[in-house]
Amino acid sequence: MVVRSAHADGEMPGTAGTAPKIAVIDLWKSFAGNEVLRGINLQVAPGESFVIVGGSGAGKTVLLKHLIGLIAPDRGHVIIDGEDLTNTEPARCLAIRRKFGMSFQEGALFDSMNVFENVAFPLRRHTRLSEQDIAARVRECLDLVHLEGVEVKPTNELSGGMRRRVGFARAIALQPEILLFDEPNTGLDPITGAVIDSVIIEMREHLRVTMVTITHDMKSAFRIADRVAMLRSGQIVAVAAPDVFRSLSDPYIQKFLAGEPLEEDVA
Amino acid sequence: MSAEPIPAPPLFGFFERIGRQALELFEEIGRFFYILHMTIYWTFRRPFDFKEWVRQMVRVGVDSIPVVGLTAMFTGMVMALQTFRGFERFHAESYVASVVSLSLTRELAPVLAALMIAGRIGSSLAAELGTMRVTEQIDAMYAMATEPIQYLVVPRVGATTLMLPPLVALANGVGIFGGYAIAVALLGANPVMYWDRTFQYLDLNDVFSGLIKAAVFGLILSVTGCSKGFFTTGGAEGVGRSTTSAVVMSSVVILVSDFFLTKILF
Numbered sequence: 001m002v003v004r005s006a007h008a009d010g011e012m013p014g015t016a017g018t019a020p021k022i023a024v025i026d027l028w029k030s031f032a033g034n035e036v037l038r039g040i041n042l043q044v045a046p047g048e049s050f051v052i053v054g055g056s057g058a059g060k061t062v063l064l065k066h067l068i069g070l071i072a073p074d075r076g077h078v079i080i081d082g083e084d085l086t087n088t089e090p091a092r093c094l095a096i097r098r099k100f101g102m103s104f105q106e107g108a109l110f111d112s113m114n115v116f117e118n119v120a121f122p123l124r125r126h127t128r129l130s131e132q133d134i135a136a137r138v139r140e141c142l143d144l145v146h147l148e149g150v151e152v153k154p155t156n157e158l159s160g161g162m163r164r165r166v167g168f169a170r171a172i173a174l175q176p177e178i179l180l181f182d183e184p185n186t187g188l189d190p191i192t193g194a195v196i197d198s199v200i201i202e203m204r205e206h207l208r209v210t211m212v213t214i215t216h217d218m219k220s221a222f223r224i225a226d227r228v229a230m231l232r233s234g235q236i237v238a239v240a241a242p243d244v245f246r247s248l249s250d251p252y253i254q255k256f257l258a259g260e261p262l263e264e265d266v267a
Numbered sequence: 268m269s270a271e272p273i274p275a276p277p278l279f280g281f282f283e284r285i286g287r288q289a290l291e292l293f294e295e296i297g298r299f300f301y302i303l304h305m306t307i308y309w310t311f312r313r314p315f316d317f318k319e320w321v322r323q324m325v326r327v328g329v330d331s332i333p334v335v336g337l338t339a340m341f342t343g344m345v346m347a348l349q350t351f352r353g354f355e356r357f358h359a360e361s362y363v364a365s366v367v368s369l370s371l372t373r374e375l376a377p378v379l380a381a382l383m384i385a386g387r388i389g390s391s392l393a394a395e396l397g398t399m400r401v402t403e404q405i406d407a408m409y410a411m412a413t414e415p416i417q418y419l420v421v422p423r424v425g426a427t428t429l430m431l432p433p434l435v436a437l438a439n440g441v442g443i444f445g446g447y448a449i450a451v452a453l454l455g456a457n458p459v460m461y462w463d464r465t466f467q468y469l470d471l472n473d474v475f476s477g478l479i480k481a482a483v484f485g486l487i488l489s490v491t492g493c494s495k496g497f498f499t500t501g502g503a504e505g506v507g508r509s510t511t512s513a514v515v516m517s518s519v520v521i522l523v524s525d526f527f528l529t530k531i532l533f
Binding site: 065068069070094095097098100101102104105106108109110111121122125126170174180 | 314402403404411412414
């Protein structure tokens with residue numbers, strides 16, 4: 001059941017002739033006999049904001065972790081800038097990974113370090129910047145996510161929204177070409193969630209990066225997406241621009257948008 | 268209205284359980300050697316994180332001095348008391364000193380110190396890495412193109428392996444002193460004679476083989492703790508499970524490998 005939308009599905013909007021930044025080809029993954037991804041195909045254009053929505057357990061996080069090589073697929077390919085991530089030597093794999101910045105669900109901040117050290121971590125590992133330059137860069141990244149005066153705070157003193165934003169700052173420290181967001185506003189109140197969305201939109205305008213976000217929050221998806229894809233039981237069932245996506249007639253998508261239970265779940 | 272499940276043949280569950288446990292054991296061994304192999308691989312690659320090494324050496328070595336010292340002190344004291352009561356029966360009290368020094372350096376100091384460190388450090392390694400695993404901090408390191416084995420495991424395993432021999436050397440000294448104090452103060456041994464007998468039959472070899480054992484035990488307990496933590500699944504409960512089994516497993520492996528090391532080294 002694949003819904004072909006008016007806005008081309010497999011093809012990316014307004015990118016005729018350009019190579020995709022990210023291409024996923026026939027990706028399969030199962031854990032202990034449980035098939036989580038069942039033949040995923042998708043392409044993301046350079047500079048695009050691509051949002052994958054789907055219910056809990058649809059395989060969203062697993063798919064996102066495949067994009068950056070944190071999980072190896074059983075079958076299929078993940079291609080970044082023409083290079084197959086699933087089929088390269090480890091050293092090259094690390095180099096490809098440096099193109100990414102990833103923000104994790106709960107922030108995944110290092111709790112043995114304070115905010116400054118968290119954001120400085122990738123800079124210290126991968127650049128030869130002086131401490132002064134590192135401090136300047138950390139300041140710059142924290143400014144971009146609108147955080148002030150939190151540098152010396154231990155991470156366990158931060159609120160949920162602040163943790164996400166420190167995670168964003170850490171993800172952009174090395175000026176990545178691709179940003180991945182894992183459920184950026186799950187567990188936040190609607191207002192903080194909206195703030196996070198606006199931070200994401202702002203980051204995109206400033207940094208001109210390609211973004212892939214997974215979420216189950218449709219409001220947030222429509223705010224930040226160029227295209228929205230629906231993942232259900234390990235398959236992409238629809239890809240469309242937000243306006244088109246809203247009017248898709250697929251019953252599952254309509255239920256998902258309205259936040260209503262499926263008959264089969266109720267029965 | 269589902270179909271009746273087919274009844275399993277008798278004893279099926281029994282064999283299934285044996286099979287599953289055997290598989291789990293092999294997986295465990297596989298993980299241990301995977302972490303050991305990757306640790307050795309990443310130890311000799313840039314960047315070297317000296318600050319982290321020093322921090323871990325302080326944590327394992329310096330901070331363990333009280334607990335190791337106390338253990339060794341009382342072990343030496345008990346050894347002196349027990350052997351004195353035994354040797355008294357055939358008038359060999361003068362050999363108490365030799366027995367205390369030999370058994371401490373060859374056997375008791377390395378094994379007891381390693382068991383104490385397994386409880387103190389092995390558990391905390393498993394809990395620390397396990398928490399980092401379940402809160403995605405380890406994934407975050409991969410995502411920042413940093414190898415977590417190199418950043419987290421190498422300094423911890425290295426520091427534990429390097430710090431166990433000095434700790435055991437300290438335990439040797441403290442234990443021998445404990446025995447001396449008891450023998451002289453409580454049992455009326457001649458201090459000069461006791462001191463002479465302590466070193467009379469003690470080879471440098473005895474001391475060194477104890478220190479080699481200590482380094483091997485340090486490697487075993489730290490790799491076990493790290494591999495338990497690194498492969499933790501299942502949230503807070505999983506971290507608890509990893510921590511417990513890190514201590515149990517490393518203690519058992521220390522005791523078993525102690526036998527084989529003794530067989531090889533002597």
